Amino acid sequence: MNGNILPFLLLTVVLIVAILGTGGYYFWRLRKSARAGWEDLLKRLIAIDHSGVDTVALDAIEPSGKRRTDGLARELDPDRIWELLGGLEGVQRLEANSRVLVDMAAYLQRSYPEAAAVAEELRLQAIELEWHVGWLRMAAEQGSLEFHINAYAQNAAIAYYLMEQRLQVLCQRTNVPTFRPLQETH
Amino acid sequence: MPLTNFDLLLWVAGFLGHLALLLILLLRRRARMFPVFTTLIVLNVTRTIVLFLINREGTKATYFYTFWSFAFADVALQFGVVYELASKVFRPLGEWASDIRTRLAVWVACSIGFALLLTWIPHPQSRFWMQVILLKGSFFSAALMSELFVGMMALSSIAGLSWSSHVAKIAQGLALYSVATLVFETANTSFGLTGNDRIYGQLSRLRMVLYLCCVMYWIVSLWRNAPPARRMPELVRRQVSVISQALDYRLDALRSEEEP
Numbered sequence: 325m326n327g328n329i330l331p332f333l334l335l336t337v338v339l340i341v342a343i344l345g346t347g348g349y350y351f352w353r354l355r356k357s358a359r360a361g362w363e364d365l366l367k368r369l370i371a372i373d374h375s376g377v378d379t380v381a382l383d384a385i386e387p388s389g390k391r392r393t394d395g396l397a398r399e400l401d402p403d404r405i406w407e408l409l410g411g412l413e414g415v416q417r418l419e420a421n422s423r424v425l426v427d428m429a430a431y432l433q434r435s436y437p438e439a440a441a442v443a444e445e446l447r448l449q450a451i452e453l454e455w456h457v458g459w460l461r462m463a464a465e466q467g468s469l470e471f472h473i474n475a476y477a478q479n480a481a482i483a484y485y486l487m488e489q490r491l492q493v494l495c496q497r498t499n500v501p502t503f504r505p506l507q508e509t510h
Numbered sequence: 511m512p513l514t515n516f517d518l519l520l521w522v523a524g525f526l527g528h529l530a531l532l533l534i535l536l537l538r539r540r541a542r543m544f545p546v547f548t549t550l551i552v553l554n555v556t557r558t559i560v561l562f563l564i565n566r567e568g569t570k571a572t573y574f575y576t577f578w579s580f581a582f583a584d585v586a587l588q589f590g591v592v593y594e595l596a597s598k599v600f601r602p603l604g605e606w607a608s609d610i611r612t613r614l615a616v617w618v619a620c621s622i623g624f625a626l627l628l629t630w631i632p633h634p635q636s637r638f639w640m641q642v643i644l645l646k647g648s649f650f651s652a653a654l655m656s657e658l659f660v661g662m663m664a665l666s667s668i669a670g671l672s673w674s675s676h677v678a679k680i681a682q683g684l685a686l687y688s689v690a691t692l693v694f695e696t697a698n699t700s701f702g703l704t705g706n707d708r709i710y711g712q713l714s715r716l717r718m719v720l721y722l723c724c725v726m727y728w729i730v731s732l733w734r735n736a737p738p739a740r741r742m743p744e745l746v747r748r749q750v751s752v753i754s755q756a757l758d759y760r761l762d763a764l765r766s767e768e769e770p
Contacts, residue, residue, distance in 0.1 A: 426670035434672035436742040
């Protein structure tokens with residue numbers, strides 16, 4: 325038999341199993357992502373706890389989207405914000421939504437090659453957002469959240485509030501049936 | 511190693527398969543999209559003709575050196591195809607995506623490192639020192655190629671970069687062949703080349719059969735047209751604009767909070 329054959333075989337088997345496992349998983353993920361339609365992705369994107377997000381967002385901004393400058397602005401304390409956003413589970417949902425945004429960018433890139441620039445802009449934004457929300461989740465898991473809760477969580481809530489609100493207005497104007505479930509939730 | 515009828519059949523099938531694939535690449539105008547892949551197929555057609563003529567008219571030594579020269583060129587072009595496919599996936603606007611460059615470079619470096627480590631460990635038995643180099647070289651390229659393909663797949667999925675239809679088909683065929691080759695080369699390295707090359711011969715035939723399946727897959731996939739490009743509907747464009755503006759707002763806020 326050849327020299328050093330056992331460690332070689334052991335490591336090679338580990339490599340082959342890792343390649344097949346990882347390759348299989350990501351192949352399945354790419355296929356699943358490729359099957360999703362635009363409207364399915366939009367539905368997944370907006371499936372979050374609206375009332376809590378709205379409360380947290382409207383603590384810092386006006387319904388129009390402008391920053392509040394009155395004396396009562398940003399009066400929610402970190403614990404309350406954390407509670408309204410649904411705690412760690414809520415943050416995980418925000419993280420999942422970031423992932424949906426990444427999938428939306430991939431959909432646009434795949435379906436409309438002429439809009440590659442738009443898709444790439446959205447993709448880069450979604451990747452950056454995913455990084456921020458992931459960081460917030462890690463802070464929560466490590467117990468250092470009180471230093472970051474106002475900054476990260478409230479801004480995330482503001483953005484989701486604005487995004488939903490504007491999407492809803494757009495859908496009302498264009499009478500798109502896809503968004504009726506969204507309207508019913510408010 | 512004497513050639514059996516089955517070897518000759520594989521040879522003829524490989525030649526015809528590559529010829530058909532080359533014709534499809536030229537007739538369906540895929541060659542302009544995949545110049546390196548097309549060069550790889552041209553090399554395979556040329557190799558079959560040259561080796562056939564040398565086998566009939568030339569010496570054993572000429573055959574040996576020509577065979578392995580083509581094998582080196584083949585491996586180099588396969589890595590060229592990996593680069594070609596990666597550049598189509600990770601350069602959506604003509605430049606390497608900014609968020610992917612570092613991760614891709616780290617993955618390539620780690621893949622080379624691990625493949626080198628695995629190649630360095632065994633000491634395969636052989637009659638000539640050159641056979642050791644050939645065994646180790648074949649194992650290294652198979653391991654590296656497999657690692658690169660799985661890394662490309664994972665990174666593109668994580669980064670939300672999609673594969674166009676033909677890019678995905680070429681990659682799937684080559685990735686499957688690379689992993690199978692890794693298994694075969696692991697067996698070759700373990701058994702070594704000690705004079706009785708029966709196992710080596712059988713594994714080579716098995717690999718050829720698998721490769722022919724990949725060629726057939728490419729012939730069918732590249733003959734078919736990719737889904738037609740659509741224009742983005744106005745509603746989707748406006749929805750994307752809304753989402754993008756909202757994200758900009760949030761990201762600006764997050765960036766400002768990070769500043770000291």
